[in-house]
Amino acid sequence: MDKPYVIGIDVGGTNTVVGIVDKRGQILKSDSIKTGKHSQVEDYLDELSDLIDDLIAGTTTKDQIKGIGAGTPNGNYFTGSIEFAPNLPWKGVIPFAQLLEDRVGIPVALTNDANAAAIGEMTYGAARGMKDFIVITLGTGVGSGIVVNGQLVYGHDGFAGELGHVIMRRHNGRLCGCGRTGCLEAYSSATGLARTAREYLELKPDIQTRLRNIPADDITSKDVFDAAMAGDEMAKDIFKFTGEMLGEAFADFVAFSSPEAIILFGGLSKAGNLIMDPIRESMERNMLPIFRNKVKLMFSDLKESDAAVLGASALGWEVRN
Structure with a gap:
């Protein structure tokens, strides 16, 4: 049937x-x-x-x-x-x-x-026709799907591709939900971006920002986005820091699998150029010369x-x- x-x-x-x-x-x-x-x-x-x-x-x-x-x-x-x-x-x-x-x-x-x-991207979206690409999901955490030669990389145990848990900061790194410290996810997820906002508010008490109108523990990535879109300089700096961290990581990911594209998916990608511009600049700055200006940075083609x-x-x- x-x-x-x-x-x-x-x-x-x-x-x-x-x-x-x-x-x-x-x-x-x-x-x-x-x-x-x-x-x-x-x-x-x-x-x-x-x-x-x-x-x-x-x-x-x-x-x-x-x-x-x-x-x-x-x-x-x-x-x-x-x-x-x-x-x-x-x-x-x-x-x-x-x-x-x-x-x-x-x-x-x-x-x-x-x-x-x-x-989904390979079948219906931005990666149609591609055989080598990485999807990075920017939501509550940072996830990744790696495709090499048209095949999803699972590894021998099914868990290959935990790029959100590469360690970005070994000394005084943030505690991650996985129990380790310094993971990319602790900085560049939606929750990581909100943590950066709280740190900035504490470390930069003299800078005026509309984020101070919100109880620190209640700040979300959406609040930071709204403030940045309204021209708030601290909010824009928070996105810059987040994007720079992602770009630094992406340069390493490219060295591993030489993808045609890195595709951003998930809630934080809605920030558009606020997040994409610092990612691109940081990625190219940290890239091995043989890979520079070869890798496309794209947003998902598919709806939320x-x-x-x-x-x-x-x-x-x-x-x-």
């Missing part, structure tokens, strides 16, 4: 987005839930399976769904488990694919959320969440029945 649909799930640190996708890569219907609403993963999976059932009921029937693909933080493609994800409320090893499959009765496969975004949902859904066509 022909099964013309799959389901893609993007499990983010803040939201989980679910979409029903057809063979042309069209998202027919989608909805979301809050990822961190439940402290117990069983309660979260109950809500997620209810959402899946509701989407199917409003679109098609369960026997028309070929499979479910999920993109999750620290998702292991080989085992179907989420393993020690620092930005999720559930700790340890979670057999996510099996637990969800038991609830909904549809086969489930999963991969790292950034890998899913890379598959679509890349991860579409990329995850591609796994749904390959699951067993």
